[in-house]
Amino acid sequence: MCETRAVTALLPPAEPLVGRFIRLTPFDAADVPELAEALRRPEVFAGGYGGGPEGLPADDAAFERFALSYYAGGPLALPWTVRLHGGEHDGRVVGATKFADLDLTNESAHIGWTAYDPRVWAGGVNVEAKLLLLGMAFDHGFGRVKLQADSRNERSRAAILRLGATFEGIARRHKIRADGSWRDSAVYSIVVDEWPDVRAGLEARLVARGDEPVQLVGA
Template sequence: MPVPVFLHGRSARLEPLGERHVEALAMAAAEDRASYAFTPVPHGVAAAERYVADALAARAAGQALPFAVVRAADGLVVGSTRFCELDYWQGPVPWPPAPREPLGDPLTAVPDATEIGGTWLSARAQGTGINTEAKLLMLRHAFETWGVRRVSLRADARNLRSRAAIERLGATLEGVRRAHTRGLDGMVRGTAFYSILDEEWPHVRDRLEQRVAAGPTTERIRPLLSA
């Protein structure tokens, strides 16, 4: 199970999510909720407490590695993101295929594949370049520290803004699983699945580093990755 880490960038810092972030997350989520139609975002302190507790339980179970997204300029918490769907490929091949637990010491194991998801940003942080750099930091950690073979991303198929933002990262659309699950609005939704492979990472990294160096665009990007 990967240990919690701090990831530092020029405009963004990712901190292991903890109880100390509850009130700041609630404040970030309360700024303007108009863009959260497809993305689960806590509303209020009580909801933020449950949100953090659920994330920490997933981390304790080895199912996720959640972060608070922090604006580097002033230390303001502006959202959250996480690694999830951690998959380990060592040992015998199971059938049917399914995510596997790590062999050996789980405290030192690193995954062979993972997903980035559960991402949301406050209204003031959207379109500032923070999300792009946060994804660069996470992808770099996954491919260059863990040595994963693939990173997956997904979005509600109706969420065209999020899908466009994922594609701008350099991810490849694998397809849309139709009538996959229920959305936050209760409607049956499809899910668009994307991925980046290890052999694609150098090209993706170069493009993302250029985008981060160039600074934010004028377009306001809505929260990515409604799972």
């Protein structure tokens, strides 16, 4: 007779995650106007976010409909708003992301739906966001975290590799884009045995960045 293995992954609480340069707060509809200012930009959607360039909402009302759907929460999804922490722009919304596709039995999850204001693309925001989210995942018993990007998006794919993730392959004809074409997705993962080295690498990148708060370049 087979024994049932105890489930070790636990659903993380929807509570703020605070780092040195950013804090992640549970997504709220009240965040949408600031999020529109940060993300309703052609360069954000160009790489495949929100279905690609044709998915760019035409106005703030359309962005609100998009964001409330894209960042919907639920029992298997924890969406987050990304805010700057410290400095002149403390509290400013600069992006959003989601910890979702949670499978507690198989200890797997997906970090994705991620986009940032282009003015902070080089500021260490993504590095610390992933450090916070991956730490939350592995601290709550998850064993594998998936990350993925449109196969055409070389910038995002390179960023995922720099996090320390392992390339697993291409999921062909994976998602339909806003223009009606089919997207192939490049799939990556980080597993729990790799986490100590990945964490050390992310922390080293933040140390190398220095202590200066993230600034909105051009704000």
